[in-house]
Amino acid sequence: xxxxxxxxxxxxxxxxxxxxxxxxxxxxxxxxxxxxxxxxxxxxxxxxxxxxxxxxxxxxxxxxxxxxxxxxxxxxxxxxxxxxxxxxxxxxxxxxxxxxxxxxxxxxxxxxxxxxxxxxxxxxxxxxxxxxxxxxxxxxxxxxxxxxxxxxxxxxxxxxxxxxxxxxxxxxxxxxxxxxxxxxxxxxxxxxxxxxxxxxxxxxxxxxxxxxxxx
Numbered sequence: 001x002x003x004x005x006x007x008x009x010x011x012x013x014x015x016x017x018x019x020x021x022x023x024x025x026x027x028x029x030x031x032x033x034x035x036x037x038x039x040x041x042x043x044x045x046x047x048x049x050x051x052x053x054x055x056x057x058x059x060x061x062x063x064x065x066x067x068x069x070x071x072x073x074x075x076x077x078x079x080x081x082x083x084x085x086x087x088x089x090x091x092x093x094x095x096x097x098x099x100x101x102x103x104x105x106x107x108x109x110x111x112x113x114x115x116x117x118x119x120x121x122x123x124x125x126x127x128x129x130x131x132x133x134x135x136x137x138x139x140x141x142x143x144x145x146x147x148x149x150x151x152x153x154x155x156x157x158x159x160x161x162x163x164x165x166x167x168x169x170x171x172x173x174x175x176x177x178x179x180x181x182x183x184x185x186x187x188x189x190x191x192x193x194x195x196x197x198x199x200x201x202x203x204x205x206x207x208x209x210x211x212x213x214x215x
Contacts, residue, residue: 071171072117077159083107084152089143103143104151108159111136116163123166138162 089103110121110132124138131138142154 069171070167072120072167074120074163074167075115077108077156077163079152079156081108081113082156082159083109086148089151102146102148102151104141104148104155106140106142106152106155106159108138108140109136110138116166117170119170120163120166123169124162127165127169128162 083106085105085107086101087103087105088099088101110116110124113121116124125132125136128138131140133139138159140155140158142151142158144154145151
């Protein structure tokens with residue numbers, strides 16, 4: 001009898017192990033994902049976004065895409081144009097948050113940028129007056145990403161967008177073709193009315209001069 005009980009217990013144990021193996025087998029067969037492909041996809045996405053933004057800026061500067069041609073075609077804002085400091089980030093970064101100095105703080109002294117026209121500088125000061133220090137320095141920061149290089153590029157992109165907006169602000173807006181056509185027609189019609197009025201006045205004068213007085 002004890003042999004029968006031992007055999008049944010062994011069968012139950014074996015069956016339980018088989019069930020456990022069957023339940024965990026799909027997970028065991030799947031390869032463990034690594035962070036490298038995700039990081040590679042993330043970097044590729046950033047590169048594509050940066051390339052698209054650069055193409056858009058170039059297209060606007062050249063007057064492509066149906067928009068008006070900009071008054072100035074300025075160079076991009078680079079690291080040489082700013083002062084950069086790094087501090088601990090409270091944003092994205094995973095294990096780097098509050099441990100590594102990945103936050104980029106950028107100081108852009110607008111007065112020293114001789115390549116930016118004065119009227120563009122005035123437009124930037126007016127639009128971003130809350131970002132300027134008392135010394136006239138534009139301050140920008142970024143802590144969106146996990147590395148110093150990515151946050152620096154993001155801050156420079158923000159500065160570039162501000163400069164671009166300043167150029168667009170001083171660029172005269174193109175008049176709609178239909179409006180131009182309508183104005184020309186009104187001018188032409190006004191000239192015709194004046195000529196017609198002069199002709200009528202001249203005719204009246206001639207008629208009055210032809211009248212003979214019998215008194």
